[in-house]
Amino acid sequence: MLKILPVGTCCVFLIGCDATEPKQAIAEDEVIITYQAVTDEAGGCRPTYEALTQNDADGLPLNKIYLINGETHYYNHEQIKIGNIPLQIKMADETISLLNEVIACDQLRIELVIEQCRYEWGTERTDCPKITIKGSESFAGIKAKMATS
Numbered sequence: 001m002l003k004i005l006p007v008g009t010c011c012v013f014l015i016g017c018d019a020t021e022p023k024q025a026i027a028e029d030e031v032i033i034t035y036q037a038v039t040d041e042a043g044g045c046r047p048t049y050e051a052l053t054q055n056d057a058d059g060l061p062l063n064k065i066y067l068i069n070g071e072t073h074y075y076n077h078e079q080i081k082i083g084n085i086p087l088q089i090k091m092a093d094e095t096i097s098l099l100n101e102v103i104a105c106d107q108l109r110i111e112l113v114i115e116q117c118r119y120e121w122g123t124e125r126t127d128c129p130k131i132t133i134k135g136s137e138s139f140a141g142i143k144a145k146m147a148t149s
Helices: 004-016
Strands: 030-036 048-053 065-075 081-090 094-096 109-119 130-134 141-146
Touching (some): 048 081, 081 094, 081 109, 130 141
Parallel strands (some): 109 141
Antiparallel strands (some): 048 094, 065 081
């Protein structure tokens, strides 16, 4: 009886620790940009981010968006600007920041300035969908705003 209990316990443990996570719910006309803090060999933060939106049956964005353009501003913990990099996000592609400063992720503030959303050819829409940012807890803060003309 003692030999059977550990095997049964092991099976229950493995079933309870399924590695697949449930997909996060995405509203019909929403883009979720998820940031992760990655540290390079020099100790500098290299934020990675990925944008997801609801897909149709063919795996293409339901809202027809394919690109978000703008600027990314980086600030240190004293609110001093330490970098400015063009923002170009393609749906479902992971992107690594090209920030040249060596700063810890928990000291880095990120500001996205969204200038334009681009859609499939033939789509007349020019406004951006709702954009939600996730992953800010790994940084000193992340915010997104629309550019003013």
